[in-house]
Amino acid sequence: MKAYWEAFRSVFGVFLKHGRRVRRTKFFVVFSLLPVAVSLIIRVNELLAGRAARDGSYLFTNVIMVFYLQMIVLLLALFYGTSVCSEEIEGRTLPYLATRPLARSAVLLGKYAAYTLITVGMAAMSLVLSFVVLEYDRLLEPAADLAFLRYLGVLTLGLIVYGALFTLLGTALKRSVFFGLLFSFGWENIIQYFPGSTQRLAVAHYLKSFLPMPETGRFAFLTFRLEPTPPGLALLILGLMTAVFLALAGLVFSKKEYLFED
Numbered sequence: 001m002k003a004y005w006e007a008f009r010s011v012f013g014v015f016l017k018h019g020r021r022v023r024r025t026k027f028f029v030v031f032s033l034l035p036v037a038v039s040l041i042i043r044v045n046e047l048l049a050g051r052a053a054r055d056g057s058y059l060f061t062n063v064i065m066v067f068y069l070q071m072i073v074l075l076l077a078l079f080y081g082t083s084v085c086s087e088e089i090e091g092r093t094l095p096y097l098a099t100r101p102l103a104r105s106a107v108l109l110g111k112y113a114a115y116t117l118i119t120v121g122m123a124a125m126s127l128v129l130s131f132v133v134l135e136y137d138r139l140l141e142p143a144a145d146l147a148f149l150r151y152l153g154v155l156t157l158g159l160i161v162y163g164a165l166f167t168l169l170g171t172a173l174k175r176s177v178f179f180g181l182l183f184s185f186g187w188e189n190i191i192q193y194f195p196g197s198t199q200r201l202a203v204a205h206y207l208k209s210f211l212p213m214p215e216t217g218r219f220a221f222l223t224f225r226l227e228p229t230p231p232g233l234a235l236l237i238l239g240l241m242t243a244v245f246l247a248l249a250g251l252v253f254s255k256k257e258y259l260f261e262d
Helices: 002-021 023-032 034-049 056-090 094-099 104-134 142-172 176-191 196-201 203-208 231-255
Strands: none
Touching: 002 023, 002 104, 023 034, 023 056, 023 104, 034 056, 034 104, 056 104, 056 142, 056 176, 056 203, 056 231, 104 142, 104 231, 142 176, 142 203, 142 231, 176 196, 176 203, 196 203, 203 231
C-alpha cells in the first residue's frame, strides 16, 4: 500500500506540472472565461443603455450557471478525463510507463487527480470573476458568499464525477471523445429535464439537487422540472459513482492491451 501511495504521489506531481504547461490548458483557460465575458457584456450593455442594473444574483443563477453546468464543466471533464489514457496511447508513452515499477491503476489515478485539480482551478478562477462582475454590490454579504461557495462546490463535484466517467470512457473506448460528446450534449442535457424518476439517470440531476430552488413564480432554467434528491443522498450517490467509475477505469487500464495505430 505504501508503494502504491508513493507511485500515486509521484505520478500526480509529474502530471500536475505537465498539465499546467501544455497548449491544451492554455486553450481551456481562455475557454473557461466565456461566462466571464458574457457577464461583462451584460453589465457593459446595461451601462451603455443607461438602464438600471438587473439583479446580479438572478443573472448569476439563471444565466451564468447554465454555462458552467451544461457546457464548461462537461467539456473540461471530457477532454481532460479521456486524455488520461488516450494521450499515453497517442504519444506512444504507455510502454515506458508499463515497464516502470508502478501499478498501472496508480498511474491512472494519479493522472486523474492531477487533471481534475487543474480543471477545478480553471473553473474556480472563472466562477470567481463571474461572481465579482455580476454581484459586485453584494460581495460582503454572507448570504451571497455562501451561495457562491455552494455553486463552487457543485462545479467541483461535477468535475470530479464527470472526470471519473470520462476517464473510464478513455480507457475502454477508442473514440471516447465522440461518445463523450454524445453523452454530454445528448443524454445528459436532455434526460435531466424529464419529469419523475427518469431524471435520476443523469449525473446533472444530483448536482442540481444542491442548488437553491427558485422563489415562487420565478423561472429558473437549471431547476426546471427538477424533483431534487435530498442533498445527503445525492452526495452519497455521486461518491459511489466516482468510486465505481475509477475502479472500473483502473481495472480496464491494468488489464487491457492497447494497440498503437500507424
